Amino acid sequence: MWDFETDPEYQRDLDWVDAFVREEVEPLQYVLPHALDRTHPLWQALVPPLQQQVRERGLWATHLGPELGGPGHGQVKLALLNEILGRSPIAPLVFGCQAPDSGNAEILAHYGTEEHKARYLRPLLDGQMFSCFSMTEPQGGSDPKEFTCAAELDGDEWVINGEKWFSSNAKYADLIIAMVVTDPENPPYQRQSMLLVPADAPGLTIIRNVGHGFTREPGQGTHAYLRYDNVRVPAGNVLGGRGNAFVVAQTRLGGGRIHHAMRTVGMARHALELMLERAVSRRTQGELLSRKQLVQEMVADSWIDLEQFRLLVLRTAWKIDRYHDYKRVRGDISAVKAAMPGVLNRIASRALQVHGSLGITEEMPFMEMIANALHLGLADGPTEVHKVTLARTLLSQAKPAPGLFPTTHIPAQREAARAKYAEVIARHGGE
Numbered sequence: 202m203w204d205f206e207t208d209p210e211y212q213r214d215l216d217w218v219d220a221f222v223r224e225e226v227e228p229l230q231y232v233l234p235h236a237l238d239r240t241h242p243l244w245q246a247l248v249p250p251l252q253q254q255v256r257e258r259g260l261w262a263t264h265l266g267p268e269l270g271g272p273g274h275g276q277v278k279l280a281l282l283n284e285i286l287g288r289s290p291i292a293p294l295v296f297g298c299q300a301p302d303s304g305n306a307e308i309l310a311h312y313g314t315e316e317h318k319a320r321y322l323r324p325l326l327d328g329q330m331f332s333c334f335s336m337t338e339p340q341g342g343s344d345p346k347e348f349t350c351a352a353e354l355d356g357d358e359w360v361i362n363g364e365k366w367f368s369s370n371a372k373y374a375d376l377i378i379a380m381v382v383t384d385p386e387n388p389p390y391q392r393q394s395m396l397l398v399p400a401d402a403p404g405l406t407i408i409r410n411v412g413h414g415f416t417r418e419p420g421q422g423t424h425a426y427l428r429y430d431n432v433r434v435p436a437g438n439v440l441g442g443r444g445n446a447f448v449v450a451q452t453r454l455g456g457g458r459i460h461h462a463m464r465t466v467g468m469a470r471h472a473l474e475l476m477l478e479r480a481v482s483r484r485t486q487g488e489l490l491s492r493k494q495l496v497q498e499m500v501a502d503s504w505i506d507l508e509q510f511r512l513l514v515l516r517t518a519w520k521i522d523r524y525h526d527y528k529r530v531r532g533d534i535s536a537v538k539a540a541m542p543g544v545l546n547r548i549a550s551r552a553l554q555v556h557g558s559l560g561i562t563e564e565m566p567f568m569e570m571i572a573n574a575l576h577l578g579l580a581d582g583p584t585e586v587h588k589v590t591l592a593r594t595l596l597s598q599a600k601p602a603p604g605l606f607p608t609t610h611i612p613a614q615r616e617a618a619r620a621k622y623a624e625v626i627a628r629h630g631g632e
Contacts, residue, residue: 211278214260218285218296225251227289236291237331237373237423251295252328262297262326264460269310269326276518280463284511287467297326301334301369304457305378308395308449312441317397321376333374333400335365335427336450345389345447350429351382352396357436359383359396361429364408371425372410374400379429380446393446397438404432413572455527455534458581462514462537465577466507469548472570473503476552483555490555499551510544513537532594535587542578546571 207215229247230236238244255261264279265271274282279298286292293299302325309322324330341347350363361381371377376399383394398405405427412422441449480491480500490496517533524530549570553560560567578584619626 207281211274211281214258215281215285217258218260218282221251221254222285222289222292225254226292226295229291230289233291235373235423236294237370239331239373248291248295252297255296260296262303264298264303264456265306265310265326269306269322271326275522276459277515277522279460280466280515280518283460283463284467284470287464288471293464294328297328298460300457300460302332303460304453305332305334305376307456308378308440308453311452312395312449314437316437317440321397325376330375331370331373332376332378333368333371333425334453335368335371335377335379335398337365337367339364339366339426345393348380348382348393350379351385352394353383354436355433358433359436359438361396361398361404361432361434363429365425365427365429367411367424368427369425370423371400371407371427372423376400377405377427378440380450381429384444387444390447391444394443395440395446395449396434397440398429398432398434402432402434404430406430413576451527454581455531458534458538459514459517459521461577461581462510462541463518465541465545466511466514468570468573469503469507469510469545472545472549472552472567473500473507475565476500476503476548476555479552479555496555499555503548503551506544506547510537510540513540532591535590535594538582539584539587539591542574542584545577546574549574 229251233243233247234241239248252261259272260282262269262271263274263282266273282296283293283298286296286298293303306322306325309317309325313322321330321332325332338348338350340349350361350365352359352361354360361379363381365379368377376397379396379398380393381396382392384392386392408426408428410422411424411426413424477500480496481489483490485493491500513533514537517530517537520530520533521527527534549567553565553567553571556565556567559565562568
């Protein structure tokens with residue numbers, strides 16, 4: 202059964218979330234130094250009360266099943282919620298589903314021991330700690346053969362040495378999940394293991410913090426260049442077993458990619474709303490911008506981009522709910538991931554253009570959105586890799602055309618059709 206309506210009870214929740222985010226959450230971005238700085242007095246005064254309201258509404262960490270303390274709403278409901286949360290960079294934090302913590306919690310739930318869950322998972326789910334995912338390296342992007350950050354067993358401890366690049370939220374994290382080489386003689390995708398590393402472990406240093414976009418001062422970003430210098434962690438801090446880091450990563454990244462897309466729908470919708478507001482407010486050459494056909498074209502193209510992308514995201518979320526198998530939906534997730542940066546970039550760029558010089562300033566969000574679109578084209582696997590994944594999925598399901606000339610398909614079909622209906626054609630005088 203196909204249905205394009207949300208059940209009334211959940212729609213009431215969504216209406217509450219929409220008003221709550223606009224009225225209570227969005228203003229926080231103008232007063233908090235950073236959404237993840239839990240040590241700041243303003244954060245401690247403003248954020249926990251809002252999180253408590255979300256809990257009381259039953260909407261805290263809705264990406265989690267009941268066994269982990271969440272309502273188990275599933276991916277479609279999460280997509281509808283995340284569309285709203287995507288309007289504000291702080292909203293996912295208030296609702297307990299911010300990246301990278303949501304994905305890190307998922308792999309801890311799947312692969313962590315009872316000790317890991319007690320020490321890290323429960324505080325992570327309760328919003329009492331933040332985490333970091335440390336995978337990319339300065340010289341190694343998507344190619345596992347280029348990874349060099351390694352760990353060796355020394356008695357009952359792993360000793361980690363090497364560097365990691367673009368480790369998200371490391372400056373605010375209590376826990377780092379690091380992907381490191383532990384078995385260099387194995388095949389390329391079985392060389393790495395996933396290790397739990399306390400953020401205050403001796404020997405772990407932040408070389409520098411980097412950001413993206415044009416609005417932050419150097420060194421104030423949240424993506425860290427890390428150095429591991431004889432960092433020691435217990436031998437039992439492996440998630441998923443030795444050599445299984447890529448299996449663990451795909452469990453995490455599959456959900457992370459679709460969740461990024463859900464929030465991107467909300468970000469792109471916000472850009473479209475601002476474009477519409479500007480078009481019916483600003484006048485030039487004696488009439489409103491909304492009367493200009495080129496502006497109308499940008500509005501129409503943006504709406505079409507957004508709605509096509511939204512439906513692709515929702516259908517993929519529906520498939521995840523139906524099959525409970527990220528591997529089976531891998532091609533769909535890759536399609537969403539490949540489409541995502543282009544949709545956000547195009548809509549934000551059009552909105553910027555309609556706003557003129559105001560659009561390029563820090564007083565509007567478009568430059569940050571455009572930078573974020575470029576970021577989305579790289580994070581969790583570059584767009585090119587996901588296009589290849591999608592193409593290979595489709596090609597693996599295709600069947601070769603019959604005959605010696607597979608490109609001349611119509612003549613073969615014509616002959617088959619004439620043979621099938623030869624008696625009818627002869628009876629009615631056909632040729």
